[in-house]
Amino acid sequence: MLEPDSDKRDRKDLADTLRQLRKAAGLSGERLAARISMSQSKISRIESGKALPTVSDVERILQGLDSVPDDVRRDVLALTRTANVDYVSVRSAARLGIWRRQAEIKSLTESSSVVRHLLPVMPSGLLQTPEYARRTLTPTIEGRPARDVDRAVRARLDAQETLNDETKRFHFVLTEQAVRIKLAPEPVMVDQVRHLATVSKRPNVDLAILPLSAEISSPPLNVFVVYDDRLVTTETLSGSLALRDSRDVAYHLNLFDHFREHAASGDDARNILGSVAEEFMRDHG
Template structure:
């Protein structure tokens, strides 16, 4: 996995190599653009490093230039690596974890549809204050320290994006994610009822995959898809950004596969209320 600095170096090398190969072939940017079915301005931005080319872009260019197969293979591998970015939670903690919440809000504000796959925990966008506080409080040795209250406030502020009804939000959870007791029972009840209330919002879908449904695939990671341009995959140590169209398309397929097996609307609300009632009984 590439750290951000290495990823930047890889994209610069890719841009320089593509530019040198075009020159070696004796083609102008305009002629390459015509052969690769691209605009001349896009070719220029790719070669200058202003635009990160996708794997498909690089494939079109190397085919247009008729480069040897081994060179083409190397460039395609470089393009795949350049379209992946990793950031650790430690790096976020150094600049303030609250900034990550601002980034989440900004990404949502520039997207018409946000899809979140949540096999382990409800999204920060749908967390009640006390639940968010419990989640953001470090619990495992090695977790980076943080200003918890500032992170909670930033998380709550990020939820303002849900009020924009021109955008669509799909939160897909497993039943395990809503049953996992991340906090005291009374906090869990408040969180579950908060989510139940969101099922009435016209631009927000809460979908839950109930226990007892046969599913042949495994829900391995939390991930978020912003429109059809970006996937953020969450790991224990950090998160990975995927920009390659094939990666984005695959995660959209994964999301739809699990969503087809979930309950939504009134059925989801009833399930949330039932789990909340269970926590109330355990607390009483």
């Protein structure tokens, strides 16, 4: 997988390749810009590595260059798609400070109008109670990096302030499994489930539960978040990915819509949450 240094190298390689192809075609930046209706300053930023082009940007540039062989065109587009993927391992994030990731989430959310979360395993940090957040951020498995838990919890709770902005729309689809998995003692779980029901009543929040009984054509394999129609972040146990290719974004939007169509919302979702809370209370005795 790609680590941050590799990401930078891919972007530099892409910038260098596009600049070399333009020069080989005998075109100035101004001439290419006029051909493809792109500003010369944008082309300059792309070729200097200061701006990361999208796949469609590069397709336009290659079209303007005319004489690029098909095999080179395929290689350059493949490099573009690679450069549009960021991977940060859990270890790298821990070295920088897990709290920074929470600050990044807040920043991404603040810059978006519509945010969609698919949550197959556990509630998003935007939906967590303080004690549940503490439990999930505390390392318990050998090999999981140490972290400043107090600071990470504070940053996670701070990110929740974005829910107060009613100009934004938040869509959460949680699997029933994500609600039922016991990641903390029963009293903490009861508070967490009840908190989900409370958040679901916010006017700018659509919180839906995908029941275990739902028949779906594609399994919800991992967490992902779609910010407007420009960026997808997805998480694995070992790290996180950021995807910017428009095709990747469109695919994840389609996935989200599929799961949302089969999920319970409103009072139906709150009934599921109430039932789960009662089960935790009975288990606690």
